[in-house]
Amino acid sequence: MDGHVQTIGHYSGLKNIARDFALRLKELIAFQSVRSFARSCQLSETALRKYLNGESTPNLERLIAIANQSGVTVEWLATGKGEKYPPQNVAEPEGSYQTSPQLHEIERIVLNKLIANTEKRLNNIQEIASHSQSPAIWEASIEMEQNTLSDLKAELRRL
Incomplete structure (x- = not known):
């Protein structure tokens, strides 16, 4: 055995999800204080520190607040996939975009x-x-x- 603890079953990836989210969040906070960033996202400093320590991940509402405040896409923030930043000034021709x-x-x-x-x-x-x-x-x-x-x-x- 290589000394790594292996988690088996449904919860095996949850620790990695929280850890990876924490890394993306640290990237967004950069040189801001945790307190300042938490306030700007209307989160408690305690909740933000739990996210940064990989102890938990935000619910959808908080995820959206963090993404909006940071100017990144929710998909990238949540998963690390997709475009980090939303497209800017992309105008669709009138009537060309239909939502289902x-x-x-x-x-x-x-x-x-x-x-x-x-x-x-x-x-x-x-x-x-x-x-x-x-x-x-x-x-x-x-x-x-x-x-x-x-x-x-x-x-x-x-x-």
Whole structure:
């Protein structure tokens, strides 16, 4: 045996996935502080450190937030495959791009799930604020969640 521990079964690649994601994330953070990058992605510093240490990987919503903040594609961030950066200023001729009804339905499902999760977070934050001795400190978080909720609902209406 060569001294490497071999994991068998369904979970064999999960450790590598988290490790590889951590390497891509470190590349994106570069010389920023972890705290600064976490704030810019609206993540907790603790969660970001877990990603960087390969202890966990982000859910879809957080993955999208990191990709958007960093200007990279979600596919590259999640898998290391595909183009790292989205194409810039690529204009499709009018009417040449048709999305399938199935794709629109998937988008609706994902948006509805994101809306439901955002509403839960907003309710939780409002509940915490209502019991806080300093409810004003929660105003920025409440406003951020309300803005996110508004954006998600607008996107859903667009479909």
